[in-house]
Amino acid sequence: MNRIAEHREKAGIKQRQLVAALGWTQTRISNYEAGRRTAGLAECRAITAALNQLGAACSLDDVFPPEQDEIKAA
Template sequence: MNCIAVHRERAGIKQRELVAALGWTQTRLSNYEAGRRLPGLTECRAIISALNKLGAPCSLDEVFPPEPDVPRAA
C-alpha cells in the first residue's frame, strides 16, 4: 500500500500536475496510486522528488511505508 494520492491531495496537487512533473502518462501514475502496479525504487524516488518540488514535503517511508515484520512460525 502506498500513500501517493494522500500526499498529493493534501498538498492540493492535481494528478495531471504530478504526471507533468514526472513526464509519465496519467494511466501509469493512476495505476501506481491505485496499487494496480508496483513502482520500482527508481520510480518511487522520482515520485518523492516530484512531490517535494511541487510543494508536498515527504519522504520515501512516508509515501511508501515499509511492510511490517510478520513473525513466522518456526
C-alpha cells in the same frame, strides 16, 4: 500499499501536475495510486522528488511505507 494520492491531495497537487513533473502518463500514476502497479525503487524516488518539488513535504518512507514484514526482518 502506497500513499501517493494521500500526499498529493494533502498538498493540493492535481494528478495531472504530478504527471507533468514526472513526464509519465496519467494512466501510469493512476495505476500506482490504485495499487494496480507496483513502483520500483527508482520510480518511488522519482515520485517522492516530484511531490516535494510541487510543494508536498514528504519522505520516501512517508509515501511508500515499509511493509511490516520488512521492518521485522531488519
